[in-house]
Amino acid sequence: MSHSILDLIGNTPLVVSRTLNTNPGVTLMFKMEGHNPGGSVKDRAAYNMIKSGMERGEISARSKLIEATSGNTGIALAMIAGMYKLNIELVMPENSTRERVQTMRAYGAKVTLTDAELGIEGARDYAEKKVKDSGYLMLNQFANDDNWKAHYQTTGPEIWQDTEGKVTHFVSSMGTTGTIMGTSAYLKEKSKNITIVGVQPKDESKIPGIRKWPKEYLPKIFDPSKVDSIMEVSEDEARIMAKRLAREEGIFAGMSSGGATVAALKLASGLKSGLIVSIICDRGDRYLSSDLFE
Secondary structure (H helix, E strand, O other): OOOOHHHHOOOOOEEEOOOOOOOOOEEEEEEEHHHOOOOEOHHHHHHHHHHHHHHOOOOOOOOEEEEEOOOHHHHHHHHHHHHOOOEEEEEEEOOOOHHHHHHHHHOOOEEEEEOHHHHHHHHHHHHHHHHHHHOOEEOOOOOOHHHHHHHHHHHHHHHHHHOOOOOOEEEEEOOOOHHHHHHHHHHHHHOOOOEEEEEEEOOOOOEOOEOOOOHHHOOOOOOHHHOOEEEEEOHHHHHHHHHHHHHHHOOOOOHHHHHHHHHHHHHHHOOOOEEEEEEEOEOHHHHOOOOOOO
């Protein structure tokens, strides 16, 4: 029995691709992070950043928290901050989907929308200015070790246990890079032979949740030595695959999950054997006001 909604974070299911993967020698499994209570993989990092910060005495009821987000982290932070009765302001580009903004506000967070043309970098700049000028405390998912440690402590062990140690490849879209950093750190401790594959958008492609960061915005938690290879996918590929996931696998997810699946399938097609685990980052219902599923 769970005593709190927070007890439901993690232990998400793995499901086998029954249709999209056509290589009989390879098993492709999807890690269904949309089953977290906040609807995405970001519940893990948000919970660990807030809980660990409070345990260290860095965060209290007097803190004015602020964070720049493209959406999923903001929803997770809004949910968890509300449960701890913490004040939080979430900053995101004004072209973020309406569902995301409304969900954050439903959890009680203040939401500030910044110029869409400046992207998430503009939101990050705004949050950093509030920290500098107005005494706000930024959780800073891009530089906070509690982000990747959440995946070292939970995501990695779950994958190892649920595949009975048979996982050979791990595929994850890269945004803050917390998921791939923490999961890689754990899996590589178990077996150096596990291949870690990161996914980035091709130049000129915009895929929510996946970024190829300019050097000055590269997440400080990112360690390139923990990623064996990086595969690039186009926006069109990610869009089409998100639709195929829903229609052919019954998996309703966003474009970043589509991008990761494109990479996982390309990887699978070139292997003689293996067990690939690919992250399904979130649920598709937070993209319904966009044109993704039209």
